[in-house]
Amino acid sequence: MKIKPVQLLALVLFGIGGGCWLVAETPAAPAVASTQSVDGKVIFQTVCAQCHGSAGEGKPELKSPSIAGMPSWYVNTQFANLREGRRGHDAADPQSFMMAAVAKALQPEQIKAVVAHVEQMPMKVPVGKDREMANTNPQEGMRLFQERCMECHRYNASGEMAFGSPPLIGRQGWYLEEQLKKFKAGKRGAVKNDVNGAKMVQMTTLFIEDEQMLRDVVAYIMTLNPESKEQQQIIEGSPFESAGR
Incomplete structure (x- = not known):
């Protein structure tokens, strides 16, 4: 059958x-x-x-x-x-x-x-538990983001098609945290021919020293999400967003 x-x-x-x-x-x-x-x-x-x-x-x-x-x-x-x-x-x-x-x-x-x-579909801005990151230091996370993440994901985490880097805004904090853990553990991005995944494996392995640092960078990314519908409309009309379409 x-x-x-x-x-x-x-x-x-x-x-x-x-x-x-x-x-x-x-x-x-x-x-x-x-x-x-x-x-x-x-x-x-x-x-x-x-x-x-x-x-x-x-x-x-x-x-x-x-x-x-x-x-x-x-x-x-x-x-x-x-x-x-x-x-x-x-x-x-x-x-x-x-x-x-x-x-x-x-x-x-x-x-x-x-x-x-x-x-x-309109981007959903994370709120409440989807956005809150307890016991974190977003300022410390900002340092790592600007040094290691911003080049590919852009200063406002809106992503960049040229680098195959997705927008990080609009994603829940717990989800980003889980994905970084998967990259760091080799559970994601470690398969042959996953070029962009391999970059993330390398970044998380070499530059994220511990879970606190990982959570701090996610907490900073959460601060880049818009606070209002007006700000969201500005981001949705940005050249980064239109370049991907």
């Missing part, structure tokens, strides 16, 4: 017996519905919103990041990494593992459509 991609996805996520076998401490992800649509909005609401939220705001209980407004060049690269095994190959990283299954289940034209839709 030939198994369809959407059936394979269900097996990967929930097992033949219907019980999710992702890492025990990670909350079980909701069942991922399938669709034959090539409408980006329909695909997002059917497949992506269950984990990333209907507005792309992310869900802390699932450890899923905010993706609203992410530039298409970056999202396309991540889909390629997931489909080709540079990300999501390790079951010990359940979120990326699940995303790899989703990426492989979608058809190329569906990926193109949903990526375009994600880019057009």
